[in-house]
Each structure stands twice: as C-alpha cells, then as structure tokens.
Amino acid sequence: MAPRIAVLGLGLMGGSLWRRLAAEGYPVTGYDLDPATRAAARADATTMSNPSAGRIVDTVPAAVADAEMAVLGVWVPDVENLMHQIHETGFGGILTDVTSVKQPVQDIIDRKYPGTRWIGGHPMVGFSRQGYTSSRGDMYEDCPWVLCIDEDAKPASTMRDWLFLARIFTSIGARVVPITARDHDEAVARISHTPHIVANALTLNAAASPLGHLALTLGAGSFRDSTRVAMSNPDRTASFCSWNSDALADELDQLIARLSQARSILRSGPNPTEALRSWLWPGHVVRSAWPPEPDDEISFPASVSSLLELGRAGGWVREVNGTQITGVRPSSIPLR
Amino acid sequence: MAPRIAVLGLGLMGGSLWRRLAAEGYPVTGYDLDPATRAAARADATTMSNPSAGRIVDTVPAAVADAEMAVLGVWVPDVENLMHQIHETGFGGILTDVTSVKQPVQDIIDRKYPGTRWIGGHPMVGFSRQGYTSSRGDMYEDCPWVLCIDEDAKPASTMRDWLFLARIFTSIGARVVPITARDHDEAVARISHTPHIVANALTLNAAASPLGHLALTLGAGSFRDSTRVAMSNPDRTASFCSWNSDALADELDQLIARLSQARSILRSGPNPTEALRSWLWPGHVVRSAWPPEPDDEISFPASVSSLLELGRAGGWVREVNGTQITGVRPSSIPLR
Incomplete structure (x- = not known):
C-alpha cells in the first residue's frame, strides 16, 4: 500500500x-x-x-x-x-x-x-x-534531486529512511543524487550561487556611468542570458547565498583567480589571441558536452560508500527495489 | 532609385x-x-x-x-x-x-x-x-546597429555617407546607434566580451576537481544560461576579445572589484544577509527594467554632436529624411 x-x-x-x-x-x-x-x-x-x-x-x-x-x-x-x-x-x-x-x-x-x-x-x-x-x-521529470547521505556511522534505520525517500522520488521521475551535505553545498555554490552573484556584478558593470545607458541598449543575447538570474528575488538570493557563505566565498576566490588569469593574458602583449584561445578551449569543451546524459546502468546493494561513490561521479539513482539500487552513470564530460 | x-x-x-x-x-x-x-x-x-x-x-x-x-x-x-x-x-x-x-x-x-x-x-x-x-x-528587425561617428572634425561628406548608411539600415528595421568607435568598444566589452570570458570561467569553476562531475550533474537553469556563450567558437571569441583587449581588461578589473565586494560581504560576519541584500538590489532593479523600450520620439537636424548625444543616452535613429533625424530615446532604466 x-x-x-x-x-x-x-x-x-x-x-x-x-x-x-x-x-x-x-x-x-x-x-x-x-x-x-x-x-x-x-x-x-x-x-x-x-x-x-x-x-x-x-x-x-x-x-x-x-x-x-x-x-x-x-x-x-x-x-x-x-x-x-x-x-x-x-x-x-x-x-x-x-x-x-x-x-x-x-x-x-x-x-x-x-x-x-x-x-x-x-x-x-x-x-x-x-x-x-x-x-x-x-x-521533477529527469530532475536531479539531491538526497543527503551522512558519511559517518549512523543507525541502519537511516539507510532504510533514505531508501524510502529515494523510492518515492524516483517513482515520480526524479534522478536521486546521493551525496553528503557538504559536497552538495560546494557543488551548488559553483553551479547556482556563484552564477547569481555574477549576474548581478555583470549587470552593475554594464550599467556603470557614463556609458550605462548605451551599454544597456546594445545588450543582446550574451548579456541577456548571463544576467538573467539577477531578475530573481534579491531577498531570497541574499538568503541562500548567506546560508552558504563559506562555500560561496571560496568559489568566488576561484572565479576571481580565473578571471585574473584572463585579464593577465589580455595585458600580456600586443597579440594575446593564441594564449587566450588556450585559456578558452577547456571550458568550451566542457560546456559543449553539458548536460551529461544517462550512460551505463549499474545495479548494486545499497550502502553509504557505494551510493556516495555514485553521487561523487555525477551519477544518480534511477530505481530502488528493496535494498537494491539501479544507478546511472553520466556520459563522460572531459574535465581538466 | x-x-x-x-x-x-x-x-x-x-x-x-x-x-x-x-x-x-x-x-x-x-x-x-x-x-x-x-x-x-x-x-x-x-x-x-x-x-x-x-x-x-x-x-x-x-x-x-x-x-x-x-x-x-x-x-x-x-x-x-x-x-x-x-x-x-x-x-x-x-x-x-x-x-x-x-x-x-x-x-x-x-x-x-x-x-x-x-x-x-x-x-x-x-x-x-x-x-x-x-x-x-x-x-535586423529592432536590432541595435552601431554606426560609428568620429568626434573630430571631418569633411561634411562623412556625415553625408553616415546618413546614407543610416537610411538604408533603418529601412530594414534596424535601430541605428550613433556613437564613437571607442564608446562602442567599451560598451561591448561590458555587455558581450566580458560575459564570454565569465561564461568560460564559470564553466571551469564548476568542472574543477574533485567535485566537477557532481556539480555538472546538478547544474540547472542558472548554470545553463550563465555559461551558454562558452559554447561559442573559442577561436572567434579569442579573436574579438584580443582585438578589444584594453577595454576588456579594464572591464574585468571592474568586475573583479565587484565580485571581491560580494566575497568580503560573505566573509564579514555570522549573518551577511542584510549587507548582501543591499549589494544585490541595485543590479536586480536594473536587470528587471531591461531591455529598454522605445520611449520619446525626437526630431532634429543631423550633426555630430546631436547624434552622439542621442547615442550616449542609449537612444537610436529610427528614420532619416534628407538631413533630418527621427530619433528614439530609450525608456528609463534607473542606474546607480
């Protein structure tokens, strides 16, 4: 029932x-x-x-x-x-x-x-x-749905509860992703919270005096998409960014370092094209292979370590049968 | 004819x-x-x-x-x-x-x-x-089309040539934007070239080890849109960014300064929500009012100074009749 x-x-x-x-x-x-x-x-x-x-x-x-x-x-x-x-x-x-x-x-x-x-x-x-x-x-059809798993020893009942939830969310089409709370927070700082901060910074950059009105009139597709989430409710954005402030600040460190690299290349000499091309290609390759598609299907008995291994590899749970997991590995995206 | x-x-x-x-x-x-x-x-x-x-x-x-x-x-x-x-x-x-x-x-x-x-x-x-x-x-329907105007004195024939081109491009529906080459380059560094660099940096941030595969699996709408232009041909991106390297490097300076502000707020204490909210709101207001819509229509005889004034205010030329310009001012976007 x-x-x-x-x-x-x-x-x-x-x-x-x-x-x-x-x-x-x-x-x-x-x-x-x-x-x-x-x-x-x-x-x-x-x-x-x-x-x-x-x-x-x-x-x-x-x-x-x-x-x-x-x-x-x-x-x-x-x-x-x-x-x-x-x-x-x-x-x-x-x-x-x-x-x-x-x-x-x-x-x-x-x-x-x-x-x-x-x-x-x-x-x-x-x-x-x-x-x-x-x-x-x-x-939630094909939607990644993180369900946290604690690495530390916990009563076996915790795994039973986890499987209970995973069974329900997979039954409505979600891709249940088993990871720790800390890994989740670092990952979403990268793919959601940082883009929210960046969208606002890019908008303010465009709007700065004295050419703000001109720049906003010339803004086309790249401006539209890169700043879209600045339209989100700033009170809510401030809330989730503040709750994740440590991970987000660390990711902003990384982003600033990458942007500083690009800036150094642009100031490196009369013709930075070749160096800039080398800087741009790896991100292009990753983004062109995104999003990952379902690849290998694997079946294994549920355990904290096996589930976390699947989640850390970018995989997800497709089905839960008792304590048996049907997992999906993602198509390979060539990382640096 | x-x-x-x-x-x-x-x-x-x-x-x-x-x-x-x-x-x-x-x-x-x-x-x-x-x-x-x-x-x-x-x-x-x-x-x-x-x-x-x-x-x-x-x-x-x-x-x-x-x-x-x-x-x-x-x-x-x-x-x-x-x-x-x-x-x-x-x-x-x-x-x-x-x-x-x-x-x-x-x-x-x-x-x-x-x-x-x-x-x-x-x-x-x-x-x-x-x-x-x-x-x-x-x-090119309603597409901003920059046509450069030189501030320095030039033969009157230059204005005749400019009006000739403006008449043709407005006749196919474009919004002809009269600005100097330098103002153009600074504006597009903001609204196009910087977003291209940022899209690549955000992608590399997401893909960094050891959580790259997980982060890419969790990426949703904000990641998709903020990194979209990383799919553009990197050779071409490297080319136009290098040609505009001075203006682009300056804009990256500004962007890095803004991101550093946000990072400082996130590290400012146990509850940065209020300060982050104040940081986020101005960009939200600008982005929510974008894109500018056509507002006042104005008519004036063509001159270098009157055209540049229109362009710097984010306006554009809608029609050219002889040497008479029908210009459009943009709807107001509240800048900082």
Whole structure:
C-alpha cells in the first residue's frame, strides 16, 4: 500500500510535488500557510484523475497526522518555525526538505531536534518562477534531486529512511543524487550561487556611468542570458547565498583567480589571441558536452560508500527495489 | 532609385543583410569566398518575391562594380585581406563592416587605406549560430546597429555617407546607434566580451576537481544560461576579445572589484544577509527594467554632436529624411 505523505508549503516546489504525488495515487496531504493557496489547490484536487489521493488541510497537525513522511516545502528562513510546529505534534516519521543549502539546515536540526529522522533534500529546479500558480506535475521529470547521505556511522534505520525517500522520488521521475551535505553545498555554490552573484556584478558593470545607458541598449543575447538570474528575488538570493557563505566565498576566490588569469593574458602583449584561445578551449569543451546524459546502468546493494561513490561521479539513482539500487552513470564530460 | 549595394561575405550577418536588402528591392550583389555558400544563396535568390534584386557573383570585383556602398560581412582577421581586394578594384564608394570591435578596425583602415570612405558598423546580433544557413531576412528587425561617428572634425561628406548608411539600415528595421568607435568598444566589452570570458570561467569553476562531475550533474537553469556563450567558437571569441583587449581588461578589473565586494560581504560576519541584500538590489532593479523600450520620439537636424548625444543616452535613429533625424530615446532604466 502506498505510504501516506504530507507536503507542507505548496509553492513552486511543494505544490509541484503535491500535484505529482496525488496524480501517482499516493495518499498525500497538502498544507500551506496561505489560505488562497490552499483554496487553489483544493480546486485543482477536484479535477485530478484520482481525486481521493490529494487532500488539502488547514493546519500542520492535520497534515502530518498518520503520515509516514513529511516534506518541508519552505525556504531556509522558515524551516525552523515549521519544524517547531511539526515537532509539537509529536510527529515521528521521516522528514525532508527542498532548500538549496544542506549543511546549515542539518546543523539546525542536529542542534534543535536531535534524533529526528531528517534527510536533507534538494530538487534542482530553477527559481525564475515562484508560487503555487507556477507549480506543475511534471516538474521533477529527469530532475536531479539531491538526497543527503551522512558519511559517518549512523543507525541502519537511516539507510532504510533514505531508501524510502529515494523510492518515492524516483517513482515520480526524479534522478536521486546521493551525496553528503557538504559536497552538495560546494557543488551548488559553483553551479547556482556563484552564477547569481555574477549576474548581478555583470549587470552593475554594464550599467556603470557614463556609458550605462548605451551599454544597456546594445545588450543582446550574451548579456541577456548571463544576467538573467539577477531578475530573481534579491531577498531570497541574499538568503541562500548567506546560508552558504563559506562555500560561496571560496568559489568566488576561484572565479576571481580565473578571471585574473584572463585579464593577465589580455595585458600580456600586443597579440594575446593564441594564449587566450588556450585559456578558452577547456571550458568550451566542457560546456559543449553539458548536460551529461544517462550512460551505463549499474545495479548494486545499497550502502553509504557505494551510493556516495555514485553521487561523487555525477551519477544518480534511477530505481530502488528493496535494498537494491539501479544507478546511472553520466556520459563522460572531459574535465581538466 | 534605390542605391546599388555589395555584400561581401554571406555568413550569418552578411547573408541576413543580403536577403533582407533583396527582399526590400535594393539591387544588391552578394559574394562569398565559399562556392557552396554562393550556390545556396543563388538558389534562394530564385525563390525571392523580387528575384531580380538579389544577385550572387563569383568575384570581389564583380560584386563591387557599380556599387555605391559595400558591406564587409567578415570577421576582424579577414578585414584586411578583403579590404586589399576591394582597394585593388579602385572602388570609391562607402565602406562599412559588421565586426564587433570598432577602433582597432578603424586604425587599420586609417593606416593602410587613408582617405577611404569608411564608417564602422556593428549589428548587435548573437553569435550562437553561424554561417549562411543560419541567416534570416528578419534578423535586423529592432536590432541595435552601431554606426560609428568620429568626434573630430571631418569633411561634411562623412556625415553625408553616415546618413546614407543610416537610411538604408533603418529601412530594414534596424535601430541605428550613433556613437564613437571607442564608446562602442567599451560598451561591448561590458555587455558581450566580458560575459564570454565569465561564461568560460564559470564553466571551469564548476568542472574543477574533485567535485566537477557532481556539480555538472546538478547544474540547472542558472548554470545553463550563465555559461551558454562558452559554447561559442573559442577561436572567434579569442579573436574579438584580443582585438578589444584594453577595454576588456579594464572591464574585468571592474568586475573583479565587484565580485571581491560580494566575497568580503560573505566573509564579514555570522549573518551577511542584510549587507548582501543591499549589494544585490541595485543590479536586480536594473536587470528587471531591461531591455529598454522605445520611449520619446525626437526630431532634429543631423550633426555630430546631436547624434552622439542621442547615442550616449542609449537612444537610436529610427528614420532619416534628407538631413533630418527621427530619433528614439530609450525608456528609463534607473542606474546607480
């Protein structure tokens, strides 16, 4: 029988998850702080192919009652408050989240709610739209979904809980990526948080006096795309960048070093073309081979080390059968 | 009677221009070094609504014979060679180009072909596709097209030539932007050349060991867009960046300073959220107001100073009637 699931917070991520779980026939209960969002979701529930699967309730206790797992669909600053409400109910099921930093959230849980069955999660979904009205049932199709694994020894029950979540998220089409919270935070600092900082810096560079208006009029495709995420809500960007400040500052160090290399080449003499070409080619090769496609499928019994090895190699879990994992290795991208 | 025009080099830019000029009924002669491109263009000419307007010829002399103006549709490294061939024919008409650096090309012309009726041009078209097969007749609709103006005193004939070109390019829908070669080079360093360098640096950052494969698997929308132009041909990127090395190196200085600010904020204490928010908001406001839309229309008699004032304010020329300019000011973007 399908497990009973609670989704708390029905924004872009939580709303999309609630829709899809309901469509797959999971008995899933949704809750959102905003009454208008609850009303919209209730109206959508009546039009679903399986209207009895997706319910909407008006309180946190009603949402988590009888649930085997609960997904916190809120951003980092709201995790503590929501955890407090869940904890008050005496909820003893598995907990996971969808926030974009994992170690700081893990630290909050360890400090305030030790012994909680918490497994950090992060589906890699873009931020350009927000809210329930943007949510879609097919959001997680082929979407990388990080589920954190702790390297340190933990009770065997932790692996059981991890497999439970992995089974559910793979069943809705996600690519479950098993990695540690720290590796996650470093990786997303590279591929998400740094691009957000850079988008703002590039925009300010373009807009600087006295040629700002001219530059903005001449801006075309490369300006548009490289600065797109500067349109994201700056309060939210400030929030996740601050939560990941150590990893992000380290990545900015690396980026500044690379840009300084390019600048030195440009100032190295009358004709820097050849040296600049050598500097540009490796990134071109990597980017042209991106995104990685599914390559070899491998099957192995679940263990902390085997799962982390798969995740660190850029692989993901496609299916979970009991304790047997079907993993996928990514197509090779030639790194430096 | 419509002026006779030669387009030399039928890649993405030259090919699109030749198509559109022919469609508008200009007697336009196209030439490309590559016989296959000439054959493809010849085949297309027969299907045009006005098949007598667009011709394809097999030599540079045949292309420029009787032409009042010639457009060099080649990239910077090929400008000198093509100019040599044109010069050999004794061509005395107006010359313009479509390359992405203006002062270095102007310097070549001034040094090797003094007295030539040269007016540097640059339509702001993306580089993601290349070649005649990607060319389109509607490429220049609402496209900013820089036509350089020299601040220094020049014979009145230069303004006549400038107006001649501006009339033709506005007639095919382009937004003709009147600025100096140096201002152009600084502006495109900001909005095009810097984003190209950054895209490569971000890609290499993501791909760095030991978490490169993981990071590339997790990369989503912000990584995709911020690194897109790293897929551009690195040889061409190296070429235009090297030609604009001074302006580009200066812009990288500015960018590195901005990124260093952000890094300092991230390392400034236990909760950098508020300071980071203040750092992020100005860029967010600018980017959210981009691109500028047409605002006030103004009419004025053409002069070097009035045209440069329009261009420096981010405005463009919509129409040329004799020596009377119809200009457009951009919608206001609140700069710092």
